[in-house]
Amino acid sequence: MHKKVVIVLALICLLAASCTMIETGAPSDKQESQTAPEVVENAPKEEAADDKAGFGATLKSVLSAGEVRCGTQDVSPAFGYVDSAGNYSGFDIDFCRVLAAALFGDVSKGTPVIVTGETRFPTLQNGDTDVLIRTTTYTFSRDVELGLSFPVIYFYDGQGIMVPKASGLSTLEDLNGAAICMDSGTTTEANIADAMTAAGLSYAPVVYENNDDMFAAYEQGRCDAVTGDRSALISGRAKLKVGDDHEILAITLSKEPFSPGVRQGDDQWADIIRWAFYVPVIAEEHGITSANVDEIKVSTKDPEVMRLLGLEGELGEKLGLSNDFAYNIIKLVGNYGEIYEKSFGEDTSTAMTRGLNSLWTDGGLIYAPPYR
16 A cells, blocks of 8 residues: 555656646747847947047157156256256256157257256146156155156165264264254155154254255254255265265165156056166167167167167057167167266266166166067
8 A cells, every 4th residue: 555655656746847847947049038148239349549538648749849848956966957057967867868869869859847846746747847857756655646657767766864974973863853954845754754753763854945955054054964865965965065074874764766757647658758768778788888889780680689779670669759769769878877877977976886776687676678
């Protein structure tokens, strides 16, 4: 009796399962069409790079004006200085010439526009300059808050402190309660504040808008010490009546990577700045100088050098420039080492060993991506 009941129940279960499979089987074509993703025939296409708002606008404006306006300074013998005859010189001035050589094949087309630490960013933001090349440290807040981009680091520095040798000051602790001169609108103010606070020390900041006033005040004894980028201190010491009476302490308060600044939104212009600044580095890596570039141009078999000098490929055209733009930079301005020696070489009043600004092959941080 039990076997018959089990068999009947089993048959009922099989029949129920079959009915369920028929009702809930694979969906019909109609059901598929209801759940398939909707196809939008007129979906907007992704913009081409040269159609994006702002792309190429700066280059067009610069070429139309016949000059590239570089926000820079005129009070630093090492970076930007103008003599009594109106001649500009300095590391940053030479990189303005690098851009002029790349864009026009003529270094005189680089126009210095003098800005202070306070005015340099608004001047660029307002379109009164095309690029900022003024010992400007690349920082997080500047990168994300100002509407600017910093496309390439071209100089590595750090903040130091200078004191009169006769003062006997040698450590940060010796400066407790001291009056310290500094310039405004720079990272200097925040760095010294961080360092003194971390060490539990007090000080009186004496702030000036430009380097000339700051070093004049220091020399007149209005402050016990002066702080700024080490390269700026070396440059400022060269202008003191008796520079040898002052020493830069063996203290580095910060990292100061210098980068040119450009307005955000024009990737082409940022690329031009980046690769124009890299060209002198690549040239030095290959031993190419302003003196031998013509000889190398006719004899080289090195593929990267051939691309660099415009003998192969169309890399310049991809930037909107002539293919020999890099040749013009090297011929008219020089490689990175040549530019450095002009401002910081042993025979200058602002002599400074290259250190971090040596090529990567010499233990420094100066390095360029492959040119291909």
